[in-house]
Amino acid sequence: MALSRCIRTLDYGVWKAFAGGSARVPTAGDLVYYFPEGHAEHAIAPPDLSSVLHREKPFFLCRVISVSFFVHPGSDEVYARISLDPNVNAFNASPTRPEERAERESFMSFSKVLTPSDANNGGGFSVPRFCADSIFPKLDYKADPPVQSISVQDVHGNIWEFRHVYRGTPRRHLLTTGWSRFVSNKKLVAGDSVVFCRNPTGKLFVGIRRIGRHCCGSINFNFSPGTKLRYNNGFFDEQEGFLRNSNFGISSESVVEAAKSAKICRPFEVLYFPKVSWPEFVVAKDLVEAAMAVPWGPGARVKMAVETEEPLRTAWYHGTICCNGNEEFDRWGKSLWRMLQVNWDEPEVLQNIKAVNPWQVELVSSPSSYPVMKRLKLMDTNGLPSERQEDMILVTGLTSSPFNLNESPIGTQGARHNLSIFSTNFVPESTKQTYTNNAGGINAWNLVTTRSTFSTPEDGSNVDQPGMEFCITDACKPTKLSKGTIQLFGKIIHSTETNVSTDFSLSFPHKLLLESQSRLPAVGACK
Amino acid sequence: MALSRCIRTLDYGVWKAFAGGSARVPTAGDLVYYFPEGHAEHAIAPPDLSSVLHREKPFFLCRVISVSFFVHPGSDEVYARISLDPNVNAFNASPTRPEERAERESFMSFSKVLTPSDANNGGGFSVPRFCADSIFPKLDYKADPPVQSISVQDVHGNIWEFRHVYRGTPRRHLLTTGWSRFVSNKKLVAGDSVVFCRNPTGKLFVGIRRIGRHCCGSINFNFSPGTKLRYNNGFFDEQEGFLRNSNFGISSESVVEAAKSAKICRPFEVLYFPKVSWPEFVVAKDLVEAAMAVPWGPGARVKMAVETEEPLRTAWYHGTICCNGNEEFDRWGKSLWRMLQVNWDEPEVLQNIKAVNPWQVELVSSPSSYPVMKRLKLMDTNGLPSERQEDMILVTGLTSSPFNLNESPIGTQGARHNLSIFSTNFVPESTKQTYTNNAGGINAWNLVTTRSTFSTPEDGSNVDQPGMEFCITDACKPTKLSKGTIQLFGKIIHSTETNVSTDFSLSFPHKLLLESQSRLPAVGACK
DNA sequence: TTGTCTCCCAGAGGGAGACAA
DNA sequence: TTGTCTCCCTCTGGGAGACAA
Numbered sequence A, B: 001m002a003l004s005r006c007i008r009t010l011d012y013g014v015w016k017a018f019a020g021g022s023a024r025v026p027t028a029g030d031l032v033y034y035f036p037e038g039h040a041e042h043a044i045a046p047p048d049l050s051s052v053l054h055r056e057k058p059f060f061l062c063r064v065i066s067v068s069f070f071v072h073p074g075s076d077e078v079y080a081r082i083s084l085d086p087n088v089n090a091f092n093a094s095p096t097r098p099e100e101r102a103e104r105e106s107f108m109s110f111s112k113v114l115t116p117s118d119a120n121n122g123g124g125f126s127v128p129r130f131c132a133d134s135i136f137p138k139l140d141y142k143a144d145p146p147v148q149s150i151s152v153q154d155v156h157g158n159i160w161e162f163r164h165v166y167r168g169t170p171r172r173h174l175l176t177t178g179w180s181r182f183v184s185n186k187k188l189v190a191g192d193s194v195v196f197c198r199n200p201t202g203k204l205f206v207g208i209r210r211i212g213r214h215c216c217g218s219i220n221f222n223f224s225p226g227t228k229l230r231y232n233n234g235f236f237d238e239q240e241g242f243l244r245n246s247n248f249g250i251s252s253e254s255v256v257e258a259a260k261s262a263k264i265c266r267p268f269e270v271l272y273f274p275k276v277s278w279p280e281f282v283v284a285k286d287l288v289e290a291a292m293a294v295p296w297g298p299g300a301r302v303k304m305a306v307e308t309e310e311p312l313r314t315a316w317y318h319g320t321i322c323c324n325g326n327e328e329f330d331r332w333g334k335s336l337w338r339m340l341q342v343n344w345d346e347p348e349v350l351q352n353i354k355a356v357n358p359w360q361v362e363l364v365s366s367p368s369s370y371p372v373m374k375r376l377k378l379m380d381t382n383g384l385p386s387e388r389q390e391d392m393i394l395v396t397g398l399t400s401s402p403f404n405l406n407e408s409p410i411g412t413q414g415a416r417h418n419l420s421i422f423s424t425n426f427v428p429e430s431t432k433q434t435y436t437n438n439a440g441g442i443n444a445w446n447l448v449t450t451r452s453t454f455s456t457p458e459d460g461s462n463v464d465q466p467g468m469e470f471c472i473t474d475a476c477k478p479t480k481l482s483k484g485t486i487q488l489f490g491k492i493i494h495s496t497e498t499n500v501s502t503d504f505s506l507s508f509p510h511k512l513l514l515e516s517q518s519r520l521p522a523v524g525a526c527k
Numbered sequence C: 001t002t003g004t005c006t007c008c009c010a011g012a013g014g015g016a017g018a019c020a021a
Numbered sequence D: 001t002t003g004t005c006t007c008c009c010t011c012t013g014g015g016a017g018a019c020a021a
Helices: A012-020 A036-041 A098-106 A128-136 A178-185 A252-263 A285-292 A413-422 A460-464 A501-507 A511-517 B012-019 B036-039 B098-105 B127-134 B181-185 B250-265 B285-292 B413-422 B459-463 B502-507 B511-519
Strands: A031-034 A059-070 A078-085 A110-114 A125-127 A148-151 A160-169 A172-176 A193-198 A205-207 A270-272 A281-283 A301-308 A314-321 A342-346 A361-365 A375-379 A385-391 A432-438 A467-471 A485-488 A491-494 B032-034 B060-071 B078-085 B108-111 B125-127 B148-151 B159-167 B172-175 B193-198 B205-210 B268-272 B283-286 B301-308 B314-320 B339-345 B362-365 B376-380 B385-391 B432-437 B467-471 B483-487 B491-494
Touching: A012 A059, A012 A078, A012 A110, A012 A193, A012 A205, A036 A252, A059 A252, A110 A128, A125 A128, A128 A172, A160 A178, A252 A270, A281 A285, A301 A342, B012 B060, B012 B078, B012 B108, B012 B193, B012 B205, B032 B285, B036 B250, B060 B250, B108 B127, B125 B127, B127 B172, B159 B181, B250 B268, B283 B285, B301 B339, B339 B502
Parallel strands: A148 A205, B148 B205
Antiparallel strands: A031 A059, A031 A281, A059 A078, A078 A270, A110 A193, A110 A432, A125 A172, A148 A160, A160 A172, A193 A205, A301 A314, A301 A361, A314 A342, A375 A385, A432 A467, A485 A491, B032 B060, B032 B283, B060 B078, B078 B268, B108 B193, B108 B432, B125 B172, B148 B159, B159 B172, B193 B205, B301 B314, B301 B362, B314 B339, B376 B385, B432 B467, B483 B491
């Protein structure tokens, strides 16, 4: 085995698969807002930004110069480095090449939270049928038992061999030989996720997402513009080998440096650690501006999607905006960071999240009994409210591809194909699995199926269509579902037809917004 | 287990035991010569010293300010940091406190090169009786079988538990339970050495010396004055854990910086990695001056003790000085570094050691049939040859304590006690073991017992007397020994008495020289 | 005295179907 | 479909004496 001390860069496809559904990074050329206050929350020590930030506008519109993808040499966890240029007009980088985008979309991955049986060192890995069918090479089912050896590459380039067998009564897919070694070497425990990923050529990759991650550990990952990446690994124990919590941290100096650079309009770089429940600090311009168009008033009812860590799932929490926040919600020019003060209905759960960002929450109802659906004031590129104003469903992070929304008029065939995945027997079960493509797609925190018992096309072969990302979580336990409904940002969509695609297509009139958000929803893991 | 990432400092006693017999460090206050040319040989890349060194005097007399002892967090190997001040008159540090010296001398250690049986993961560790008797706690031999659990601390403070049992027919001491885990965790292989060490309070320590060490690896241990210690561990492999060769290196920059500092009379620091067969570059002033007093002439016969690495043993190689070297041997003011060119009798063995330092070799005979014993010209502290000149045996690295030479008149009781160790059955065997105290003592390369079958005091309890360091190597295979002889620097000492202490005491008339050399023989591992 | 061998037992590792959720 | 259980086999780990160097 080769030394794996060097900092490795990853292809975006692999990176995205391993980073997980809540990890979103912008693309070179995108416009974003950089919030030093949010950046500061990621630092291991509170940086002093008082001398750097302008009181009236403590955030910066930036152009994304480049995004690089890395892997921690110790824990296998991934992170990204984002180069930003506050001089938004000077950008002349070429946008993402079409073939690159195509490649991204043909990466397919499947993630599974390890069960105790999976993580026990005595046993194997129970492979969900979906993963076996769509990610792994096809088994020869004529053999008895059907068995093959699969070679999977981890983020360091190391090859792991697993015995993949289809056996038992009833039959199921298992990884046996090799799995135990993998578990012990990677120090996996129940609750961690493994991600199997197949690139366009059929090569398999395996990644890891660990539970119980806390960004601000004692180990400092220093990074400041112009200096080389320095790192402390900090994950090694003399007798135990790897420590599970191999924390990175962002130094407070690097935050101050980034903010200073932004202030004086010089390019800078930030590191992004995809971790659940951490608010993003580099956010898509359109997303921010759309959120700022919402009439956030005291007394308004909001809800927020929270991904818990163990096991990975999404829960919705409701609350009421109180009047302690920034009271001039509709004005630019004050700190937007955590400007919304919310009294949560279940304060014990969100006791540490008193103040949230507008783009983290959805308006459920305004104090004056606003419509249930979220209202948006679209703004033009100058940040001024546009005259167009209408009710719509804000679907962040949704690519056009899954439902062919990048074509107008909107086709329904793609939607049927892909939504049919929801309506197989696979969906209504209580699972903790994520199937993602790596181009964005529908994120777990955006699209939550509830009470979905759509009628099922019997052909299961549709499931390995590329261009999808969704998450099946505990939130979609079946339990006597009403037929044909889906929830999008709190809106229960009722389907009276077995094919629900029309409901979706009618709900997405604003192609421009959708597209920009699919490319750049937000940076940061929290949603 | 606690994290062991930090650079740990060690007590000298433990450090010395683990560093091995050839590892010698000066004491604060000592006068030494610093040879940048020798320092350069330790660098991972050849430093350019041409602009720094004075052609006529490319070495520097320095005062030792302090010596600190460290352990590599990955490999358990030890190294030292030596602070030097070229301004020798400015020194005002207090010399080593007496109680510290006393503590050093009461450290006892025993090293054993692992046999294949020891290092096989299937088995235990065969404990030499001597180690069990003198280092380990006493077993209760009335039990059947006699067994105890011993707790041993490694250089990181981790405690290892071993089951120590005395069993088998015939009976022998073994470490069973716990040993295998230790071997695999430390990645020990046959040929590595373990060092068991007992401090004055009876606490046990265990250290490691690995074979196949090469200082100049790809990993750079940068150290330069005024900067913090930076280190790359470089010993970790993704799937294999520790790599065996976790090399440190000295950067070429640090060598140049040290030489520059010496040149401009500013204090600096160097790192010393105790490795066998590496020539020292910080050498005791007295040792250098004594060596320069020897009439090294072309054609003179010399011999040199060489410690091989696998297994650890000392061999003497003979050769003849040829005329290619520095031809003005007796003059100061030219580079002394490797000034002696030697044609070795066995060139194939020492093909890489064409040129040696005067203090590495002994004069066997001058071209004009000089006496066999090495002649010394003692010099006063100004470096001028003193008028006193007489034959003597140069015993570097010998403390006064083993033979009570620090008392005058010299007692013989201590000598009898300690020399009796040589004359037990333990000695004449072919072993690869080292028993050391940690105050210097007689080093393996200084005192080699040959054909020693001194009569034996039957009381084996004498063997755990502190205050000794000696090495029993393959060089002392028994094979029909003549009775009562010992070889010191080539001189065969014949003992006509069963107690040979008189021979020793008569051979050491120069207490001053002995004492200074016991405190500061040389820095560097080669001898 | 101690290095190495073989023997042999206990227990971990892990591969299989049963069965239930 | 898949999580967990139990069964049971295999193999390694490692503790013991035999025996020879």
